[in-house]
Amino acid sequence: MFAAMTDAAAPESAQTRPLTQDGPPLRLFLVDGSAYLFRAYHALPPLTRKSDGLPVGAVQGFCNMLWKLMRDMQGDAPTHLAVIWDHSEKTFRNKLYDQYKAHRPPPPEDLIPQFPLVRDATRAFGVPAIELPGYEADDLIAAYACAARDAGGEAVIVSSDKDLMQLVGDSVSMFDPMKGVRIGRGEVFEKFGVYPEHVVDVQSLCGDSVDNVPGAPGIGIKTAAQLITEYGDLDTLLARAGEIKQPKRRETLINFADQIRLSRALVTLDCNTPLPEPLDDLVVREPDKAVLAAFLDEMEFRTLARRVGDGNAAAAPRTLEARPSDKAVTAPVTSVSYVSAAARAAANPVAEPVAIDTAAYVCVRDLPTLQVWIDKARAKGIVAFDTETDALSSANAGLCGVSLAIAPGEACYIPVSHEDKPQDGGLAFEAPAKLEQISEEEALAALKPLLEDPAVLKVAQNAKYDIAVMARRGIAVAPIEDTMLISYVLEAGLHGHGMDELSELWLGHKPIPFKEVAGTGKSQISFKHVALDKATAYAAEDADVTLRLYNVLRPRLAAEGLLTVYETLERPMPGVLATMENDGVRVDPETLRRLSNEFSLRMADFEEQAQKLAGRPFNLGSPKQIGDVLFGELNLKGGKKTATGQWSTDSDVLESLANEHELPRVLLDWRQLSKLKGTYTENLIAAISERTGRVHTSYALAATTTGRLSSSDPNLQNIPVRTEEGRKIRKAFVAAPGKVLISADYSQIELRLLAHIGQIPQLQQAFRDGLDIHAMTASEMFDTPIEGMDPLIRRRAKAINFGIVYGISAFGLANQLGIGQGEAGAYIKTYFERFPGIQAYMDATKAFVREHGYVTTIFGRKINIPDIHAKSVGQRQFSERAAINAPIQGAAADVMRRAMARMPAALEEAGLEARMLLQVHDELVFEAPEHEAQAVCDVARRVMEGAAEPAVALSVPLTVEARAALNWDEAH
Template sequence: MQKEDQLSLFPAPEADRPPADMQRLYLIDAMALAYRAHYVFISRPLVNTKGQNTSATYGFTISLLKLIEDHGMDYMAVVFDAGGEEGTFREAIYEEYKAHREPPPEDLLANLPWIKEIVRALDIPVIEEPGVEADDVIGTLARKAETYGVDVLIVSPDKDFLQLLSPHISLYKPSRRGETFDLITIETFRETYGLEPPQFIDVLALMGDPSDNVPGVPGIGEKTAVQLIRQYGSVENLLAHANEVKGKRAREGLLNHREDALLSKRLVTIRTDVPLSIRWETFHRARPDLPRLLQLFQELEFDSLVRRIREGGLARITNGEAALAEALEEAAAPSFDFGPYEPLEVYDPEKADYRIVRNQQQLDELIAQLDGLERLAIDTETTSTEAMWASLVGIAFSWDKGQGYYVPTPLPDGTPTEVVVKRLAPILQRAQRKVGQNLKYDLVVLARHGVEVPPPYFDTMVAHYLIAPEEPHNLDVLARQYLRYQMVSIAELIGSGRDQKSMRDVSIEEVGPYACEDTDIALQLAEVLAAELDRLGLRHIAETMEFPLIEVLADMERTGVCIDRNVLREIGAQLEAELHKLEAKIFEIAGVTFKIGSPQQLADVLFNRLGLKPRGRTSTGKLSTRESVLQELATQHPLPGLVLDWRHLAKLKSTYVDGLESLVHPETGRIHTTFNQTVTATGRLSSSNPNLQNIPVRTEMGREIRRAFVPRPGWKLLSADYVQIELRILAALSGDEALRQAFLEGQDIHTATAARVFKVPPEKVTPEQRRRAKMVNYGIPYGISAWGLAQRLRCSTREAQQLIEEYQRAFPGVTRFLHRLIETARQQGYVETLLGRRRYVPNINARNRAERSMAERIAVNMPIQGTQADMIKLAMVHIYHRLQQERRQAKMLLQVHDELVFEVPPEEVEPVRRLVEEEMKQALPLEGVPIEVDIGVGDNWLDAH
């Protein structure tokens, strides 16, 4: 009988007293440690030869074994959230509790069964209790053990457990750095907060928790909450004296959100009375199942762990050499090794030569050292993550390992920022290679302060994006992965959340080492990543495309684009009217009025009133109404499709009509979107604040939004758009004769496809047939399934499958090419664009059908979409340099998918039109397939497009 079966998790009589040798009980918060383990390996996931991501299991196991070895844990339990459809008592109290939390990553969820099996093999009970959270089970067990004088150590990074601290209950919290755990006791808590542990419930209630959707009180962060509870003792007493609170934001928050504060207190209070029938002996880790443990490690291909057991490295865990020998006889050696565990280095002021420039003399000495260097790492410290809104706080430099200089602006001796920047400008304007992390940000900031920083560049973020496009590219992650170094976290300097400070408010003694470390680590990473680019054959893409593009994007971000606010308001009124019409239709079909934006109310209408079959649940057990569900239901009933249309218009209004006006820069009067070079795995650019890539062009109202984008007075907007470029790339790469011929003859590709698929002459193709052929054209090359095509066409799956089969027969060259891409991915583990940009496909051989199917779609999508991305990026670089060489006033403003938008003075319209068309066509020629560019000019983006 497994140990969790011996724990009767329902009301039962009091159990016997704990054994005499049970002096200490360890309670492990399983999900918190599993999440931590998953994200520790997020930059370099552990994927075994079966295609399974085992990161969370490996990290969790390493942490658990280390805890057992270091602390001799004889009595312990691992507590999981039970999950399930019924939810927890907190959702009964507050329906929106955790309503907006993202579900756990699929890879993490897939690891949970393995983690539980390993825990069981170690003879540790796995506890899961429906209706409550793991915190409540841990709280109940801790309080119960405390009554018998047992010391309890809760192992979790969750601060909520601080409310349970007592002379017998402590917290083991994973430290920020390395793999150690910090011990938090009631004494250290009192020293830190000046409160008693139960009062931390009140602190949590005031702070709220956005991740769990605990409302809290607006205007109150942790620091303010602690001060208020120190003064008033509890939330209830604080609310009774809310008028006395000095801070305006906190006072108004308390007066206007009294019920939220009281509700939040109920939500954050950990229950300690969950009815559990405890048999204390089940917590005794007495008889590990070593054959099962070794079997699991072999199945998961954790060779280093098997080797540690074989070499006696886990003798304490395995309880003796005899048991170990017996297990080894039953185990065969695996063949995969993740390598040894290595501790991380951290900043050591005794080793690192990091200096702060404090006066003009030291600045002159630094400039003399910088003069003539062939490469220089730079990093700016500022007051904002948005470059166009940031004020310069300082600049750091490094040119050798372990060394760095930080120049505050202004200098401590009073030298103003503009003087400091002017003195440094000649150094920054030289042609030596600039090294850094996310250099585009630094280029924009420095340009706004009067300094242009020319190429060549080596950007560590961009370099790693080429090497591993789907992994995180943060500097601290790269430092851990490649240098085994743990950087100082920015949160340690400026905090986080509501109480986050500006970098301007941090002393230069703290900022200096932090900034120098950034440049030092970037410099070290540049060498490692350059070698990796060479090894993978990616250096030419970096040097000819991605690194030169940094300068182009920086210039586009600084330039920005004009918005006509009157047009925005006019579009807003139109959208409001359309939304009212849709609402009326929805209510008429539903037979009841309801809040369309409420997932709960919509679910009630769809599944209870209309009787539609549910298609899944949320992470909290509620019936799902997400977009994919509504798309599927739209094939069966008109209401889900209308709701999708309503959501589309509501998002347009909130994001672009209501949102764009607030983004106009007060200095320039223009909107400055941020172009993200290292986000999409295919190589495409994305944009944010605002996201211009998501303005829909296939709907009338989406196109209307473009009418609000205008040039400066007297100028024109020029839009240049590749025509059906992805299908042309598919024709070139696949060599399909029918597809090539259609493009060579200048046929309408969707009509030509419809004629072949539906077996009718082109002149007989109906608009509906052309529409369906267009969906097939843009879906099949990306691995769309019959189910996915049926959703787009709102037809039956059978009909969609017939369309796919007809397409495959009509274009056999395409079919063979797509199969070839999948086979290549299976053999080498990645696919490539025409220029050699890579995307790895780790799940291409996965046993799980859903994972494998997704990987196959990636394998056929990336070479086509990635080649298009390479083509337009090369065009951008070439056009930018041509405009400079010809001394044109025209400016490149936007890049959206296959389109480039320029702001052009009237006298330059024709020469710039020719220049843009030439460079876009010549950027990346396709064998046997012509490239076409559609160019328009107008007084706004819609007219130009």
């Protein structure tokens, strides 16, 4: 492909060299992706893919142009190459001037679906596709060009955009691919009448009608160049504007000085823009022929496929090249690009399994040896670490040891509290024998500077747990990366994200099972009693595998356009949640005991009622006996049998029978109290920590496909909030003396997001006007005035509003409202007629997921729907419903994560002592001193209502209700 990529040179150039190392000088080509795309679109006639009519003309033109550029650049022999893209959201310039680019027309409709395809095309050609939320492509180009220049290299910007000419210098040039000419200082002078260092000054004066940069009225490029040449620079010109002889020009510069300075801020490119990918990662690589052929075949670009290869579109598995230096992957793995989600999850992608020798790991038992490992980690700048404890709850766990990995195969374990158990037959009072090891206090004192060093990246699997364990011991681990969350961002819904599963999937290596070192069941021992040789093999392997997974998975985030999702929605969360889990929440055990007794008495009453209705005694906890009574003896209609041949008696069945007979309702009421008693009133008492006197739930970050958090031990997400009994349980969650609990809850967030995502004008306007959304919906559906509306009509509209995005059926709505299926079906039909945008959103989403196998949220989270092409009609229909709901529920989860990530800093900046304790569905719960209550409510509302910004400008407002009280229920 490139002259520098001959067979002999390929292995070396396929790796990233330090810029100071001998070799070809750094030469970075930066392609302005948007300019390429729009030129391709306007230069070629429309083209659609024959198989499905998808517009692909601009993609084909872009591919041809990129291929031509890569072929023609052989003489220039670039060492690094990237295509830079604009991100589709507003940038910091819109905050400076809300009219910036306001007059730009929207892109053509047939071009919009091609935006993601050209990014896929870029990656298929083996070229990084780079974009960054909040910044324009020009800023990224500026930052990379400056980085190459500062590294002693050269940058070539492949574009003719005049806005980029301010960057031209001795080490930065431009190349117009259409005209085939270089743009240097002389060409910039011909364009602007000044050299590059004064291009910004000229642009600040003359403005830009395309980008709506105001400039100075009546001053064009020629006049601006004359003024800058005469006065030297813009600041001098504005300072001496009163000296200008021409009255109109003088008055313009004086009267519009602030507007000119604003224009300068708008046109100046930001060389300090964060680099989404390190410069080293842009090294030139040959495109993988199989992946490129697969993409071209998918696009049906037969002619181009023949030109760039042998025309064979059957994509063989792609092997990722080893990453450079200490980030090297010891065994290649296959790429998953252009492979269906189902195939990706089912196939073993490993080209060659990793061979891991656990015997090579080191057991560190003295401080000098530990210091050697710490020094090595500092020199590497990256270390994987893991904690071994004696409990699953980080809030109560004792620390057994810490493992470190500084390179693949180079790992150690530092035991700190291991001990020998008394031998069988030993005296019961014999103390366990202490082993030769570093004390926990000494080990942590040595590790603390490393784990808190901002210059050393820490990598962990399920980092939240390890962060929480260390935080309890006074160590704030940062910065940190989490392999579990990286995997979750890349492939949520396709497989699990535990270390063992990821290791087998990506490394072809099965780690040592915990039961192999600690046993199972009654014979299981605490990890602190595991022999040190076994403990070292097990623990050090965890750190080693984690580092290898990081090296495999982390580069894919940028390559697949998911880096921003990880950085903004996932990476901040482990630290936030670890703090919440360690803080815990106060629960009053006496309130719970009273409730438990009350529930027991009421359950006995329900049991007596049920047996009278059945005509005989039976066990209300036995599904078989319930089925026999309902369908065998009472002969109720609608029964169905499970795969085991027994009658189904789940809640849906009982709900459907409740209108026919009184017994199913009594059974439902008994079950609810039984669940509340067993799951909450009794379990919450048992969950109170002896150490803190509080309950410490554990949040799972990668347990749902949509990004919603779940909690366990105990689960606080499923306490009923619409029943009196559920609210009574919430009364048991209380504030510490002198403090209050504050509940901050999003109001109808999913409906608001549906209005935005589905572009439903009636709902959007209603939310903007602050109307009762359910009453407005009822008014639209039934032509009924809002004032004096029958509550029953509003209730029906509310049921549809909340059920529609979950695919509610006429059967389900009929059961919920107690009406006939025909009437319920008519309601749903009317709903879609009055709100056609909702049906359009559903249809578009189903079409997208059938084609791609996934959906995305407005923040870019990718949610895979692997069963969308299942053979079972029921599975496909369920997958369609999941796909319709996922962008909405996922966006709500994304908003919540963004709010939680910002909240601790916002509280600290406000000088508040308040702590965020719980996250439940759309609600955050805080504990604060009584005198801070109002201030905390204000901060919570501000952060939560603005959480979508600046990533997404919502068309409807988010509203949050916040209230303080002594217990959780009263805070609602």
